[in-house]
Amino acid sequence: AQKITQTQPGMFVQEKEAVTLDCTYDTSDPSYGLFWYKQPSSGEMIFLIYQGSYDQQNATEGRYSLNFQKARKSANLVISASQLGDSAMYFCAMREIGYQFYFGTGTSLTVIP
Amino acid sequence: DSGVTQTPKHLITATGQRVTLRCSPRSGDLSVYWYQQSLDQGLQFLIQYYNGEERAKGNILERFSAQQFPDLHSELNLSSLELGDSALYFCASSITGTGVDTQYFGPGTRLTVL
Numbered sequence: 001a002q003k004i005t006q007t008q009p010g011m012f013v014q015e016k017e018a019v020t021l022d023c024t025y026d027t028s029d030p031s032y033g034l035f036w037y038k039q040p041s042s043g044e045m046i047f048l049i050y051q052g053s054y055d056q057q058n059a060t061e062g063r064y065s066l067n068f069q070k071a072r073k074s075a076n077l078v079i080s081a082s083q084l085g086d087s088a089m090y091f092c093a094m095r096e097i098g099y100q101f102y103f104g105t106g107t108s109l110t111v112i113p
Numbered sequence: 114d115s116g117v118t119q120t121p122k123h124l125i126t127a128t129g130q131r132v133t134l135r136c137s138p139r140s141g142d143l144s145v146y147w148y149q150q151s152l153d154q155g156l157q158f159l160i161q162y163y164n165g166e167e168r169a170k171g172n173i174l175e176r177f178s179a180q181q182f183p184d185l186h187s188e189l190n191l192s193s194l195e196l197g198d199s200a201l202y203f204c205a206s207s208i209t210g211t212g213v214d215t216q217y218f219g220p221g222t223r224l225t226v227l
Contacts, residue, residue, distance in 0.1 A: 031213070043220070045203060045205075045221075091156065100161060100171060
């Protein structure tokens with residue numbers, strides 16, 4: 001089974017609107033971390049946000065928030081007030097303790113002016 | 114700037130050749146990871162080192178090898194290169210090799226095999 005699933009290959013959002021990028025994960029480990037990375041067209045991978053499996057509250061970092069639903073095994077990224085510079089590929093990732101990172105296939109986000 | 118450095122930024126070489134990619138982790142990070150990103154394969158984990166020791170192995174070909182040196186920098190060696198090895202190669206680092214600490218990525222080395 002896929003460890004990380006991102007079902008939206010491409011998304012469009014109007015500038016200043018909010019957008020949700022979906023991510024589901026698969027693990028039987030009680031302790032794990034969930035991550036989102038952004039990859040603009042320039043190629044670098046930029047860390048955005050982290051959520052630990054034991055964290056009670058959803059993580060937030062500026063305009064980014066992670067909607068963590070543990071029972072559903074989902075970790076959706078919410079970007080509020082989208083900007084043109086948010087156009088990029090977004091990758092969801094998971095790490096179980098002691099193991100490698102698993103990355104999803106990514107979602108391409110295009111912000112329309 | 115993540116603090117992870119990779120050299121060179123671009124590399125163009127011919128089939129059959131051998132190249133070495135270099136990575137310096139963030140200050141204080143003990144673990145280094147290598148990834149390959151190609152258009153058709155997505156982001157593939159290759160190998161992880163922690164404080165000089167190999168910690169985990171992913172989809173790394175036998176033609177590829179890596180090591181982490183005492184100063185914690187790492188090198189990825191790619192030999193007998195094929196056209197299909199053309200990709201963006203990322204190095205990432207994290208504080209520990211276990212736990213759920215965040216990986217920070219370098220800018221990548223874009224390898225083109227002609």
